[in-house]
Amino acid sequence: MLRVVHYINQFFGQIGGEEKADTPPLVKEGPVGPGLALQQAFGDKAKVVATVICGDSYFNEHVDEALDQILGMIEKYQPDIFVAGPAFFAGRYGIACATVCKAVQDKLGIPVVTGMYPENPGVDLCKKDVYIIQTGDSAAQMRDAAGKMAKLALKLANKEEIGSPEEENYIPRGIRVNYFANERGSKRAVDMLVKKLKGEPFTTELPMPEFDRVPPAPAVKDISKALVALVTSGGIVPKGNPDHIESSSASKFGKYDLEGIMELSAETHQTAHGGYDPVYANEDPNRVLPVDVMRELEKEGKIGKLHRYYYATVGNGTPVAKAKQYGQAIAKELKDAGVQAVILTST
Amino acid sequence: MVKELERAGLPTVHICTIVPISKTVGANRIVPAVAIPHPLGNPALPKEEEKALRRKIITKALEALQTDIQSQTVFEWQ
Incomplete structure (x- = not known):
């Protein structure tokens, strides 16, 4: 055996x-x-x-x-x-x-x-x-x-x-195997085209690999003059999770005000994430969303300014399509607000 | 999310613990973090030292944002 x-x-x-x-x-x-x-x-x-x-x-x-x-x-x-x-x-x-x-x-x-x-x-x-x-x-x-x-x-x-x-039932490995087909290639191609024209389902013989790479954005010239935003997939939300962001498969992201907040604390913020042990993040949320250090750097002139709002969602069993949608929406808001660089933290 | 932010032309640095995931997802500027439940901290350290550690990681992240790169790059601070 x-x-x-x-x-x-x-x-x-x-x-x-x-x-x-x-x-x-x-x-x-x-x-x-x-x-x-x-x-x-x-x-x-x-x-x-x-x-x-x-x-x-x-x-x-x-x-x-x-x-x-x-x-x-x-x-x-x-x-x-x-x-x-x-x-x-x-x-x-x-x-x-x-x-x-x-x-x-x-x-x-x-x-x-x-x-x-x-x-x-x-x-x-x-x-x-x-x-x-x-x-x-x-x-x-x-x-x-x-x-x-x-x-x-x-x-x-x-x-x-x-x-x-x-x-x-395994995930394709990108390996091609030769085999003898019953019909020649030209006939198979025309058959496929006819199906396509009729709106019938067909299976390609050469699926294209999906390469979705984004070229790196140009560097920030001078970070000490830049407006910098914080974004996290670590689920840091104001205490009580006002938007009810789900602990997994999050259906939304939140936008939260940091005006006048010099650091996060167990009294003001918490994590909504259900995919890691929340003890350390709840005890000191700066461990996931580093507001305390960002404020310090802002005061010392090391960064221009910390953006007034931070964005958060829970990255736990989140489908790629959803994450993409949140990313696009957040990007638009940040650009409209004149943000020049982003620090995104993940757990 | 990192990719969509960069696609929109916003230089973005990803601070995360599991670097292979960040690479697979397609982040370009990557700074390794401390641990999954506390990426920017270490509860075993006294408060002041923990904050200094956090500052070290953020400082590296700011350096990454100011560095021109051609492909995915991991910025180590350890």
Whole structure:
């Protein structure tokens, strides 16, 4: 029977939520949490022999150390397959799954499979190298994801031929495979054009990669004369969260007045973010939105002026399309107000 | 959001803990932060030292805003 080692975060590892996100790597014998669904999908073909659990914040704040420890733990169990996640739309978890998978594949030479929602930042980090089963954006799709991951993992371990992304449900890796088509290219192209003209659905044979890069804006000539604005995705809002910005999947951003405010404090501000341990930000919100230092620099003439308003949203499971929309709206307001430079802080 | 601000022609510096995410998203000027729950602070330090740390990071961010770059650049302060 094939041996499987599974990687999950502190939440799925049943250690705790954000307050336990700084948990260093640890290993448990047998399947834990989502590992049970995996085990069920593997049936008697493979056995989840161990589960490595690591806090999402710990991993991302100590990548090299964590990776060393995790690789050591995995190697000890001599697995035939390594599975990480699924991470769904959890950003830090996705980055951890991607990083660990790449390292296991490269350094230990073991086949790996993970699972993520296409907008997870972990996807771009490893999709060229690692098979990522495409999942929904929440753990509600656990059973479906685990089934697809187990199926692909078995194929990889048995060195069977891996089908196309559509057949195997993984995120395209940008690899082209030659095959014999039934009809020649000119006929296929005309067929596609006819479908397009009729308004019928068609599938391109050469999807264009999406390169959405913005060239760097020119440098600020003299910051000591510039109007500088603060923006954050860390969810810092006035106490009580007057606009009710959601703790995840935020549907809006807020614009808040800093007139006369020399620093933020636990009495005046708080975080609305549900994706990190809020204790430190609530205790001293300057740790996320550095109003105190900006005021100091303003007084000393190191910056021209701090813009009267700051903008905030919660960057936690926020779809790219929404973030883009908020960014555009904020940019317009800042430009209209004559702002010349922006400091954007993220947790 | 960083990308849309820059697209509008506003020089923007992204202070964030997970630099790979910032790179993937397409930020151009990136300054690494301290930790996810306290990017611009460290609760283990006395208040004054913590503020000095915050000032150091912001000073680096201001330097980044005044630096002409051709591609994504990480401005280290550590």
